[in-house]
Each structure stands twice: as structure tokens, then as C-alpha cells.
Amino acid sequence: MSFHIEAITVLLNGLQQGAIYILLAVGLSIILGTLKFVNFAHGALYLIGTYAGLLIALEVNLTSGQLQAWGFGQLGLGLGYIPALLIVPFVVFVVGLAMERWVVEPFKDRPDTDQILVTFGLAIIVQELFRAFFGSSSLPFSQPSWAQGPPQVPFLAAIPISSWRYYVIGITAVLVLIVYLLVEFTDFGLVVRAGTRDPEMVELLGIRLSRPYIVVFGIGAALAGVAGVVGGPLNPVNPTIGNEILVPAFLTVVIGGVGSIAGAVLGGVLFGVTQAVLVATYSAWAQVGLYAIAAIVLLVRPQGLLGEAEVAP
Amino acid sequence: MSDEPAAATDGETGGSFADTVGIWMPRGDELRVMTATAVVLAVFPFVFSRMPVVSDLLQGYQSLATLILIWGIFALGFDLLLGYTGLLSFGHAAFWGGAAYAAGVFSQHVSGSPILMVLAGTVFAVLLAWFLGFLSLRRGGIYFAILTLAFAQMMFYMSSSPLAFITGGENGFTGVETAELFGLFPLESELPLVLETLLGTWLYAFVAVIALLCVALGYRILHSPYGMVFRAIRENEQRAEFVGLNVWRYRLMSFIISGFFAGVAGSLFVIHGTYVPLSSLYWTTSGEVVIMTVLGGTGSLFGPVVGAGVYLYVENIVSGGHPFEFVAPFWHLILGLVFVVTIWVFPRGIWGFFRDVRDYVTGGED
Numbered sequence: 001m002s003f004h005i006e007a008i009t010v011l012l013n014g015l016q017q018g019a020i021y022i023l024l025a026v027g028l029s030i031i032l033g034t035l036k037f038v039n040f041a042h043g044a045l046y047l048i049g050t051y052a053g054l055l056i057a058l059e060v061n062l063t064s065g066q067l068q069a070w071g072f073g074q075l076g077l078g079l080g081y082i083p084a085l086l087i088v089p090f091v092v093f094v095v096g097l098a099m100e101r102w103v104v105e106p107f108k109d110r111p112d113t114d115q116i117l118v119t120f121g122l123a124i125i126v127q128e129l130f131r132a133f134f135g136s137s138s139l140p141f142s143q144p145s146w147a148q149g150p151p152q153v154p155f156l157a158a159i160p161i162s163s164w165r166y167y168v169i170g171i172t173a174v175l176v177l178i179v180y181l182l183v184e185f186t187d188f189g190l191v192v193r194a195g196t197r198d199p200e201m202v203e204l205l206g207i208r209l210s211r212p213y214i215v216v217f218g219i220g221a222a223l224a225g226v227a228g229v230v231g232g233p234l235n236p237v238n239p240t241i242g243n244e245i246l247v248p249a250f251l252t253v254v255i256g257g258v259g260s261i262a263g264a265v266l267g268g269v270l271f272g273v274t275q276a277v278l279v280a281t282y283s284a285w286a287q288v289g290l291y292a293i294a295a296i297v298l299l300v301r302p303q304g305l306l307g308e309a310e311v312a313p
Numbered sequence: 314m315s316d317e318p319a320a321a322t323d324g325e326t327g328g329s330f331a332d333t334v335g336i337w338m339p340r341g342d343e344l345r346v347m348t349a350t351a352v353v354l355a356v357f358p359f360v361f362s363r364m365p366v367v368s369d370l371l372q373g374y375q376s377l378a379t380l381i382l383i384w385g386i387f388a389l390g391f392d393l394l395l396g397y398t399g400l401l402s403f404g405h406a407a408f409w410g411g412a413a414y415a416a417g418v419f420s421q422h423v424s425g426s427p428i429l430m431v432l433a434g435t436v437f438a439v440l441l442a443w444f445l446g447f448l449s450l451r452r453g454g455i456y457f458a459i460l461t462l463a464f465a466q467m468m469f470y471m472s473s474s475p476l477a478f479i480t481g482g483e484n485g486f487t488g489v490e491t492a493e494l495f496g497l498f499p500l501e502s503e504l505p506l507v508l509e510t511l512l513g514t515w516l517y518a519f520v521a522v523i524a525l526l527c528v529a530l531g532y533r534i535l536h537s538p539y540g541m542v543f544r545a546i547r548e549n550e551q552r553a554e555f556v557g558l559n560v561w562r563y564r565l566m567s568f569i570i571s572g573f574f575a576g577v578a579g580s581l582f583v584i585h586g587t588y589v590p591l592s593s594l595y596w597t598t599s600g601e602v603v604i605m606t607v608l609g610g611t612g613s614l615f616g617p618v619v620g621a622g623v624y625l626y627v628e629n630i631v632s633g634g635h636p637f638e639f640v641a642p643f644w645h646l647i648l649g650l651v652f653v654v655t656i657w658v659f660p661r662g663i664w665g666f667f668r669d670v671r672d673y674v675t676g677g678e679d
Contacts (some may be wrong), residue, residue, distance in 0.1 A: 038455045048615045112455050113401040114656060117607060120600065123652035126645035132464075162342065247466050247596065286476035291467030295448060302451050 009159055011273060016165040016234075018272020019172035023227035024249035025256065025264040026176055027220030030183070031260025032195045037104050038112060039144045040119040042249065044126035045221045047242030049092050049228020051130060054141045054237060057084035057229075081144045088229045089177050089222040100214045107217075124241060131239040138236035168230045175226060179219060180261050192216055196259065201252030234246025248290060255297040257307020265306055333529055343532060347675035350528050354382070354521045358513050365557040372630050375513045376585075380519075380629075381622045382524045383581045388533055388605040388617030390574020395603075396611030397535060398567040399547030403599045404461030404552025407445060407468045410594030412438040412555025412579030415473065417489045417589050425492030426520060427500060431580040435478055439569055450561060469594040486589035494519055500584065520581055527574060531614055534570065543567050575602075604652050619663055624648065 028042050059076035063066040067075065067163060077083075099161065104123065108116050147164040150157050156166075183189040194202045195209045202209055252271055256263030271290055278286040297305060339347065361373035387409060394400050416434030423433070449460040469580050480486055484517050493499050499500065500516040503509045535541045542563050545553045554560050566631040592598065609620020632644040640647060659666050 032455075038458070062391065111399075113395070113399065113458075116401055116403075116455065116458050116654045117603065118482060118653060120603070121649055121656060124645060124649035125599070125653060128643070128649055132643055132646055158404070216639075239409065243597075251463050254459055284477075287470035287473075288475060291463055291470065294463055296461060298451065299448070 002298050006161055006280075009161055010189075010276045012159065012165060012169075013279075014273035014276030015269065016168050017275055018268040018270075018273070018284030020227050020231040020234075020245070020268075021249055021252045021271050021303055022176060022243065022268030023172055023223050023230075025252035025268055026179060026261055027223040028180070028249060029253045029256065029258055029264045030216055031262065032253065033137075034192055035100075035104060035213055037107075037217075038116050038119065039124040039220075040116055041099070041103075041126065042245065043242035043244070043246030044123045045092055045224035045242075046228040046231070047130060047239065047244055048095060048124060049088050050141070050232040050237055050241060051090050051134065051228075053084040053090045053229035053232050054139060056087055057081045057144075058141070058190065060139055062135055064137050065131070065133050067133050068135065081147075083178050084229055085226070088225045090226025091223040092228075093218045095225075096218040097214055098215035099221065104217060105210075119180030120199075123246070125241060127239045134239070137240060138238045141237045143231045143233040145263070155172040164233060168234075171226065171230055171243070174259065175223065176265060183261065188212060188215070245306055248296050251290065251294045253304075255294050260304070260306045260308075263304055263306035317348050323618035334599070340533075341481050341536065343529065346532055347525065347529055351515055351525055354525060355511055357382075358517055359511050361400065363510065371484070372578055372633075373626075377518065377625065377629055378513075378580075379517050379520050379585055381625050383585060383607065384602070384621040384625060386524055386527045386581070387575050387578035387602050387617035388609065388621045389527060389614065390571040390578070391497050391602045392573035392606045392611055392613070392617040393531060393534070393543070393574070395606055396617075397540065397547060398543040398564060400564060400568065401458045402461040402568070402571075403458050403596060403603065404445065404449070404463075404465030404599035405571070405602055406596055407461075407465035408438040408442055408592050409579040409582070409598060410472075410589070411441050412576035413467060413583040413589045413593050414486055416580040416583045417486045420490050420492075420583075421488040425490045427491060427494050430491070430584060431523065431577060433577035434580030434583070435573060438572050439581060442575075443565075444570045444574025446565045446572070450568065462599070465594065465599060466596055469591070469596070474593055480589075480591070483591055485591050486583075489583055489587045489589070491584055493588060507565050513602075516585065520585070521566055523577060524579065527577060528614065531574070535614065545548070574663045604648065606662075608648075608652060608655055608662055610664030610666075611663070613668075615666030616662050623663065651659060 023173055024042060024046060027045075028039060031037055031039055031042075053074045056079055057075060057076075062073050062075060099122075103118065105116075107118055111260040143164040147167060148162050150161055151163040151166060183192060191202065191207055191209070191212045194207075195212065199209055212227055231245075248271060252262070252267040254263060254267075255270070256265070256267030270293065274289050274293055275286055278289045301307075357376055358378040360367055361371060362368050362375045365370055387405070391402070391405055393620025394402055407489045412434035415437035416430040419433035420430050423429070442511075443459065445464045449457055449464060452460060473482055478481075481488075491500060494515055498515045500514065500519065502514060504512055504518060508518070512521065535543075542553065542558055544559055545558070546563055550560055553563075577594070582593070605620040605624045606617040607620070608623060609618065627644050627648055632641055656663055661668070
């Protein structure tokens with residue numbers, strides 16, 4: 001394999017890993033920016049997305065857990081990946097709405113620490129529920145057969161990367177663009193941005209902020225759900241994946257700058273590519289590298305790469 | 314609060330000799346609190362693991378009693394930060410695990426004396442807390458939680474592979490060589506005479522003495538003017554800043570102090586287990602101490618210790634089966650549920666709940 005093919009492979013792998021971070025970080029970032037709510041349960045939404053996607057797309061044989069003990073060892077609809085990609089965002093969107101209504105709303109006036117604690121507790125509950133019902137062993141979530149090999153396009157066919165990774169990058173790009181356009185160029189986005197600046201004034205003008213806010217939370221949740229579906233087939237699926245991905249996702253938000261979609265994208269790409277490059281070169285340092293970058297960025301620019309100092313609460 | 318500082322200024326008669334002795338003298342309520350703590354520490358292992366009827370019901374055992382004290386010290390220190398200064402750290406695993414590794418490596422290469430091991434681990438934890446606190450406190454509020462979490466994870470990944478030649482990587486650190494206490498008493502041997510029934514092993518006695526000292530230190534700090542500043546910062550950061558207090562410095566100090574307690578506990582943990590698992594640096598360890606502290610009750614000295622006891626009891630006894638077969642596989646889920654309910658309904662935790670009940674029964678307010 002020549003050097004430039006290898007370099008492109010690493011880069012694309014990095015972009016794909018970054019795409020997962022971006023999907024999670026954009027959701028976290030808009031929620032943090034507008035609602036001023038720290039969601040430690042964002043990884044749990046990713047987890048829900050992954051399991052929902054798995055059960056819609058494939059049929060699974062459970063080897064442990066209560067469902068297997070009760071005789072539901074064979075689960076799943078087996079509808080394929082496209083229906084999963086379409087249904088899961090709605091499922092997780094609804095979960096997000098419910099969470100906004102029954103968790104975020106009651107904790108709006110409580111201290112930040114209480115918000116973090118309650119969502120952290122919820123994350124544990126969700127993880128343990130999945131462990132109880134589906135068992136703690138990893139479930140197989142293979143990439144779809146039509147996306148396993150390299151794409152049959154003249155140039156890309158030479159690069160040993162499954163088409164699924166291109167789809168992940170493509171889907172992320174489209175969704176993030178949609179969210180960006182929604183926030184920047186629609187009336188809905190205008191209300192949300194105005195509410196971020198001065199919620200009191202917006203409400204004085206007779207605009208109810210609770211509705212756009214709940215939708216923002218739902219969108220953030222749905223993005224995490226999509227991340228779960230597209231990221232699921234790339235890693236082993238078990239109940240701890242949600243809390244494992246939470247930390248890098250949060251760091252992506254922090255180094256990108258809270259509330260900035262462009263920042264989340266930049267942070268995600270930076271993280272993904274760094275990680276891929278380190279895995280290919282000094283693999284022992286791959287994880288440490290992420291945190292080192294985060295530390296350096298925060299020392300030099302505490303508000304994040306593209307963050308504005310005053311947006312931060 | 315019932316134990317507000319009760320005129321902690323007696324004994325200030327001047328003179329350098331009196332001052333030197335003075336700081337070691339109990340002030341205010343300290344004597345009462347210390348005596349009560351000492352009595353509880355002395356009977357706890359007996360009641361928990363050897364008393365005829367009670368211990369059969371509880372299913373407790375000696376080593377768990379020691380472990381509860383160790384985590385109790387950790388949670389006590391954590392509460393100085395969360396409950397008093399109002400900072401939520403998700404990175405205390407770095408100090409707990411860091412101290413455990415430091416004490417373990419120290420025992421292998423320098424000396425296995427338990428006292429020196431605790432000293433080495435604690436010094437490491439304090440220096441680390443200084444450094445990480447300096448970095449994490451650059452951003453306040455929610456960022457603090459995320460940053461401490463991030464730096465602790467960095468420690469975890471550091472010891473999992475780049476530093477594996479020291480730490481043992483995934484397998485954890487296995488080379489711990491603990492020597493006898495004072496060069497005389499092996500820690501796992503039984504105490505003489507009646508102490509054996511009461512306390513059990515030298516290890517427990519060692520941990521209990523340190524726990525007592527930690528309680529004394531924590532109580533002294535919280536009831537000193539210095540500790541009042543911590544509370545002032547939690548109540549109103551801006552006002553504290555306006556009266557001329559350097560909020561940033563007090564926060565850093567509070568972080569370091571709580572890192573100190575985590576370091577003591579982490580070092581004791583390696584002495585107790587003679588092994589450092591890699592997971593002691595993982596962020597779930599930070600999560601555990603958060604749960605213990607909140608469950609027991611933030612903003613009180615003993616609440617977190619109670620929380621540690623409850624958590625470890627559920628983790629080790631309830632999960633094990635016998636009287637609890639039905640719920641055993643779901644112990645973690647149950648803890649999560651109880652934790653969320655606690656934050657939602659009883660933000661003051663178990664300790665706060667009992668305090669409210671006591672106030673209600675006696676008709677007295679705080």
C-alpha cells in the first residue's frame with residue numbers, strides 16, 4: 001500500500017470517527033447554549049439509538065439478560081438499515097421531548113450541579129436497564145451487506161474503507177447542515193437565538209420560549225440517536241457504550257466553543273483525525289492525545305476555538 | 314445546622330508556646346465529636362461482622378468494614394468540595410487512583426511501611442490536585458465538572474498504555490509489598506485481647522485511627538473562619554468576591570484539600586487490597602464517590618460516610634444474593650434509582666433526612 005493511500009485511509013477513518021463526535025457534540029452544544037442545561041444523559045440517548053437501531057434493522061439472539069430469561073431470546077424486527085435510520089431519530093426525538101418535559105423543566109431553577117447529578121443518575125439508570133434486559137455481553141451489529149466493501153467508484157475503490165464509513169460522513173454532513181440552516185435562517189432559529197441572548201425580553205414580546213426549547217432538546221436528542229445508529233455497526237454494542245462516548249463528546253463541545261455548531265464540527269474533525277493519526281502511528285497515545293489537545297486548547301483559549309466569551313454561562 | 318461554630322476562639326492566650334500546643338488542643342465541640350466518632354469506629358466492626366444476632370442479619374464482614382471507612386474518608390473529602398464550596402468534580406478518581414498507584418509503586422521500590430505509603434500517596438495526590446485544579450478552575454460552573462472529568466480520563470488512559478511499564482496497564486498494579494506496621498505488627502494479624510473482638514485486625518485499627526484524624530481535620534477546617542469562606546463562596550460567589558476574598562484561590566485550596574483526603578483514602582485502599590485495579594482511575598470511580606456523597610447528604614461531615622456505607626453495602630452484600638436474591642442482579646440499577654430520587658426529593662440526603670426527622674421530633678429547629 002503506497003503512502004498516500006494509507007494517509008487517505010487514516011484521514012477518512014478520522015473523519016468518520018469525528019462525525020460521530022460531531023453528531024453528539026452538536027446536540028449537546030445547542031442544548032447547552034440555549035437551555036443552559038448540562039446533559040450527562042446524552043450518552044444514554046446514544047445508547048438508546050444504538051439498541052433501537054439494532055432491533056429495528058436486524059434480528060438478534062440474546063445470550064443473557066432478563067428478556068432472554070423470560071423467553072424472548074430472539075428479538076428484532078429485521079427491517080433493514082434504511083428503516084432503522086428513518087425510525088430511530090423519531091423514537092429518540094420523542095424520548096428527548098419527554099426528557100425535556102419531565103427532567104429539564106423541573107430542574108431549570110435548580111443549581112447546575114443538581115442538573116449534572118440528576119442526568120448522571122439517569123444515565124446510570126438507562127445503562128443498567130439495558131444491562132438488565134439485554135445482558136451485558138456485546139451484541140453483534142454488523143455493517144449492512146451493501147456497505148461492507150469499498151465503494152465501487154474509480155478512485156475510492158482502491159482505498160480499503162467500507163462504504164458504511166462514507167455514509168456516516170455523508171449523513172452527518174447533511175444533518176449538521178440542516179440543523180445549521182434551521183438555527184440560522186428560519187423564524188424558529190431566530191426565536192431560539194433571541195432566547196439565548198435575552199429570554200426575558202423574548203417572553204415580554206409575547207413569544208413562548210418553552211416550545212422552541214423543547215424542540216431544541218428533541219433535535220439534540222435525535223442527533224444523538226442517529227449517532228447511535230450509524231456508530232453502532234462500527235463498534236461492539238454493549239450497555240456501556242453510551243457513557244464511554246460521553247466524555248469525548250463533551251470535550252468536543254468544550255474545545256469547539258459552547259453554542260457554536262461550526263465549533264462542534266471543527267472540534268469533532270480535530271479529535272477524529274488526531275485520534276486516527278495517533279492510532280496509525282503511536283497507538284498507545286491515541287486516547288491521551290485527545291485529552292492533551294483539549295488541555296492545550298483550554299489553556300490558550302478557554303472559551304473554545306470558535307466560542308464567544310460572553311455566551312458561556 | 315446544629316453544629317455551627319461554637320465560639321472556636323477560646324484558648325487564645327497568646328505566647329508562642331501556648332500557640333503551638335493550642336492548635337493540637339480540641340476547641341469548641343471538637344472533643345464531643347471526636348469522642349463520639351471514636352466510639353462508633355470502635356464498635357462498628359464488632360456490630361457489623363461479629364455481634365451475634367445483628368451481624369447475621371446484616372451479613373457483614375471485617376474487610377468490608379475497613380473498606381467502608383476508606384471510602385468514607387474519600388467521600389468526606391469529596392463533600393468538602395461539593396457540599397461546602399459547591400464545586401462538583403467528576404475527576405476525583407485521578408486522586409484516589411493516582412495515590413493508590415503512587416503508594417503501590419512506593420511500596421515496591423522504596424519502603425512498604427504503611428505510614429510512609431500513605432504519606433507518599435497523599436503527597437502525590439496533593440501535587441496532582443494542585444496541578445489539575447489550576448487547569449480545571451480556569452472555567453467555572455459546569456465546565457469544572459467536564460474538565461475535571463476530562464483530566465481524570467487522561468490519567469486513566471495514560472496509565473492504561475503509555476505508562477503501562479510502571480502501572481501494569483490493563484492488569485493493574487500487582488507489585489504491592491506492604492510491610493509490618495511500625496516494623497512490628499503485620500496488618501492482617503489480629504489485635505490482642507479484647508481489641509480483637511472489638512476491632513479485629515491491625516489493618517482496621519490503622520485505618521480507623523487515620524479516619525479519626527481525618528474527621529478531626531475536616532471538622533476543624535469546616536468550623537474555622539477558612540471553612541466559613543468556602544460556604545460563603547457556595548452561597549454567593551459574587552458577594553464573596555466583593556468583600557475582597559480571592560475566590561479563585563479559596564476554590565483551588567478547597568480542591569487541594571479534598572484531593573488530600575482522596576489521596577489518604579486511595580493509599581489506604583492499596584494497603585487494604587494490596588492491588589491497584591486500572592478501573593480505580595476510571596471515571597466510574599469518580600461517579601461512585603459522587604453517588605455516595607449525595608446519597609449520604611452533601612453539606613454535612615458524616616453524611617457522606619453514611620452514604621459510603623450504604624453504597625458499599627448494596628454493592629457487596631445485596632449484590633451477593635442470599636437474603637436479597639430477588640434484587641441482587643439489579644443492585645446498580647437500584648442505586649441509580651435511589652440516587653435520582655434523592656436528588657429530586659431529598660437533596661440533603663440520608664443524613665439531612667434524619668436531621669429533619671430529629672428536628673421534627675424534638676420540635677427544635679437547627
